[in-house]
Amino acid sequence: MKATPGLDAPDLSAPGPRPPGAAELLRAVFRRHAAGVAVVTAAGTRPVGFTATSLASVSMEPPLLSFGVGTGSSSWPVLSEARHIGVHLLGEDQRELAETFARSGADRFAPPTRWRTGPYGVPVLDGVPAWLVCAVVARIPAGDHRVVIARPEAGDPSGAGRPLLYHQGRFNALRD
Template sequence: MLRSVFRRHAAGVAVITAGHQGRPFGFTATSLTSVSAEPALVSFGISERSSCWPAVARAEYVGVHLLGEHQSELAATFARSGADRFAPPTAWREGPEGVPVLEGVVAWLVCRPVARIPAGDHRIVVAEVTAGDPAGEGRPLLYHQGRFGALRP
């Protein structure tokens, strides 16, 4: 029932990235939340079964990328199990603190995890914002009824 109800809840789409053992990792998240302004904190959920969990569990810093409506393919790539998420056409660079930063996003943050709280089969990661860039262009990508979409004008 929970999944059926939340399919009806529109959510913004983010990609969370981390580096681990010299490799970039990342996944699509619709659970991103602003937690606090002072200090600046965000949170997101990640399944403990996710291939990215070991990287996020050990990461000193993570990247949080807000996707634009033009990036539904990027969101799908980072949601796809077994995909080489950082291979072309994904454009990225190493950002502050060595965090993989995706190009062309609406905005991005670099955050330091301060808590990884068990929550059922997931962990809720609370992270303090240390850097970022809100200057990207575009309107936000949304997730609703199992599909990526855009805001109506």
């Protein structure tokens, strides 16, 4: 497949012109998009973490995933330097955990959060349906965020439970 000049490596951090109301339109449309809920963690002087709904599988060869993180996030200073991060898929019974990691200023690793130090010193949350510890391979500027690309190195997909979803600005469970 031939590369298209100018489209292979765009500068995603450049503001450029945008139509009036584009941010509001994007927000309104994505409120209608149901997304799985994950918590991303990293080890620093103190552990950090945040709730993410932007988690995506990128590639199977090599295995890669991605997520977005705001550069204004309290977790960003640690994530900007972390060599390894944890990715935890939350279950439908873990709304409080999702809310804790989404709340600004919260002590996210204080009880009742249950966690342990996992591979590479990464905080691993207990009781989640699945988790990974990943090596960070890229941080791509994208506006006021960074898209983090990471390669799984350890994990456990054997936890029980159905997924927690985020839709219309709320955490939700699947309905049969």
